Amino acid sequence: MAHVGNGATAEEEDCFEDAFDRIPAACQMDLHTAIQETQCALNLVLNNKFSEALDLLKPWWRDSMYHALGYSSILVMQATMTFEQRDIQTAMATIKEALHTCQRFRKRNSMVGSLSSLISKQSNLQxxxxxxxxxxxxxxxxxATLTFVQDENMISFIKGGIKIRTSYQIYKDCQNVMNVTQDLAGQSDSFRQFEGGVKLGIGSFNLMLSLLPQRILRLLEFIGFSGNREFGLSQLREGASSHSLRSILCALTLLFYNTYVSLILGTGEGNLVEAEALLEPYQHKYPKGSIILFYSARIATLRGNFEKARARYEECIGSQxxxxxxxxxxxxxLMWTxxxxxxxxxxxxxxxxxxKESRWSKAIYVYQKAAILSMMTEEEVKKTGEDVVELFRQVEGLKQRLAGKSIPTEKFAVRKSRRYKAANPVLLVVPALEMMYVWNGFTIVGKxxxxxxxxxxxxxxxxxQLRNDPNPSxxxxxxxxxxxMLKGLCLKHLGRLLQAELCFTQxxxxxxxxxxxxxxIPFTLYELGLLYKQQGDFTKAATYIENAKTNYKDYSMESRLHFRIHAALSSLKGSPVSTP
Structure with a gap:
């Protein structure tokens, strides 16, 4: 048993559950205490006490694997929520240190397959x-998560996948260990914590890999990767329902998948019923927790309840x-709602x-602001004191590179804003609605x-206005x-499918x-394919979506469309008529 300053087991239990009471300072650190203190830190994070959580973990993060993992996890969570390059770099540097800490506890010259023999011996060291x-x-x-957040370029995914092959193999071998020693699950809290870690890892890997387009996955399968979406989701669901340190992490992974990934890189069919059920117990436990409030607001947005969503976002802002x-x-x-x-x-x-405040992507923010101003009346723009043309002209100079690559959404904004470089610029048509489509916002508005x-x-x-333009550019x-195309999307969501089809074919x-x-063109082919899927013509749907996938390349947002195509074709595989 670990030894804390006053040796009070009851206080340890209180700390494990709530993290509201005073946290005893540990003078020795064993595995059990390390897990408890990391749980305390996680509770502090979920109660908006981020600095306190880091302060709790910092004294031991170079000496304890769980403190190292917890310390880096907080910084990774911050990076993935903010998408700020500075946070990503800080988190990545911390992870490298955490890896060194964990390495010291691993079996020397470890072959993970030998873990089964370790379990049978059952010493603390093992x-x-x-x-x-x-x-x-x-x-x-x-x-891998940071790579996913950092850049949606296909090559980055390949490189990231190769780098984490070791992680994937460890999880697979640990899963084998877990499968042959299930009898320990009811006897050992340590084993249950181990099991929770395996389910989080195996589930996340399978889910992440299943999102990748086939041409990428084929390359990764060649070096031992495979991804099964349903298996990944089932592992995460089991992990989320368990009583382990990683239960909330499994739940948050599922929430992120259902409320963001499935929308931006998929067809927009996230499981909101599941998302609400996952969130509900944490809303009671952490009613003012900013992360919980944020996901509550996001679910309301995806439900089409924009008024409720805005109230929750404002509450989230005020919570910390x-x-x-x-x-x-x-x-x-809030800008989007x-x-x-x-x-x-x-x-x-x-x-x-x-x-003014965020350093994630100045190019996107300035373009987005200019696009929104373009939708306003001249009188409304005048009140803001902004020069719309000048804003568009700034965009190209604000473009940045991450990991040596341009950000696809920024490249898109730069291309669109070049129309304003001329002395007499040709104004963009409904630019804010075009960006709404880029982020799959019409799926949300369609509710x-x-x-x-x-x-x-x-x-x-x-x-x-375009039809009556006397001097078309x-x-x-x-x-x-x-x-x-945008008209067709609105008509589709209003159930006027024949009119929508006419717009797309035009x-x-x-x-x-x-x-x-x-x-x-490829995006319209994809949308027309989804329209035919909605009408029940799965063969025609697959034909149009495959056309978009196979016959077009080197266009804006190509990576994003290929992720959506992969999601759409995957959903068609279970349809009465199989895809080509």
Missing amino acids: EEEMHAEICYAECLLQK QEWKQIHHLCYWE HSYQQEWTEAYRYADLLC RADSTEALLVTIETAEE EFHPDDSCLVQ VLSSERRIRYDHYL
Whole structure:
């Protein structure tokens, strides 16, 4: 048993459950106490006491594997929520140190397959070696998570995948150990904690790998990777329902998948019923926790309840002042909830706050602000004191590179803003709605018929202006196709499927006239495929989506579309008619 300053076991239990009472200072550290203190730190984080959590872990993070894992996990969580390069770099440096700490506890010249012999002997040292494997693998998985957040470029995923092959193999071998020693699960708390770590790792790996397009996954399968989405989800669900240190981490992984990944890199079919059920017990335990409030707001957004979402985001902002980056994440979401209802003045306010306060992507923020201003009346823009043309001209100079790569969304914004470089710029048509589509926002707006109808009115007004333009520019065909695609999306969500199909086919028939926005054709093929899927014509759906996948390349947001295509084709595999 670990020895704390006053040796009070009852206080340890209170600390484990709530982390509200005074936390005893440990003068020795064994595995049991390390897990308890890490649980205390996690509770502090979920109660917005981020610095206190780091202070608790810091004295032991170079000497205890769980303190090292907990310390790096907090910084990784901050980085993945803020998407700030500075946070990512700090987290990555900390993970490297944590890996060194964990390495010291691993079996020398470790071959993970020998863990089964360690379990049978059951000494404290051998228990530590088991946990060292899982902590080491978890730190490597954190590196993979940062790669995923850092850049959606395909090559980055390949490189990241190769780097974490060791982690994947450790998890697979640890899973084999767990499967042959299930009888220990009811006897040993240490083993249950080990089991929770295996389920988090195996589940996350399978889920992450299952998202990758087939052409990437084939390469990874060649070196031993494979991803099964349903198995990954089941492992995470089992982990989330267990009573281990990692239960909340499994739940948060599932929440992130259902509320972000499935929307941005998928077809927008996240399981909101599951997300609400996962969140519910933590809403009672951490009612003012900013992370819990944020996910509650995000679920409300995806439900189309924008008013409730905004109230929750505001509550999240007011819940803590230590991690300002969480405020920025709320500003981003508030900007969109107002944009969905075309409340452009309010949306502008949050875009402006992001420009002034956040360092994630100045190019995106400035472009987004300019795009929102473009939707406002001249009188409204005048009140802001902004020069819209000048804002668009700033975008290219703000572009940054992460891991040596340009950010795809920034590249898209730069390309669009180049229209404003000329002395007499050709104004973009509904640019804020175009960016809404890039982030799959029409799927969210589609939950609200009133908001969708209002967007359709705006789009049809732009369509009429283009049709009556007495002096069409070189961008006219591209702008017309964009408007038709967005119109088709609104009509689809309103259930007017035949009219939506006509809009999409009109875009496709104009392919040869498009000069700049070549992304419109493969994205429209994809949307038309989803429309046919909705109508039950799965063969036709697969044909159009495969066409987008196979016959187009080197266009804006190509990586993002390929992730969505992979998700769509995967969903079609279970349909009555198989995909080609």
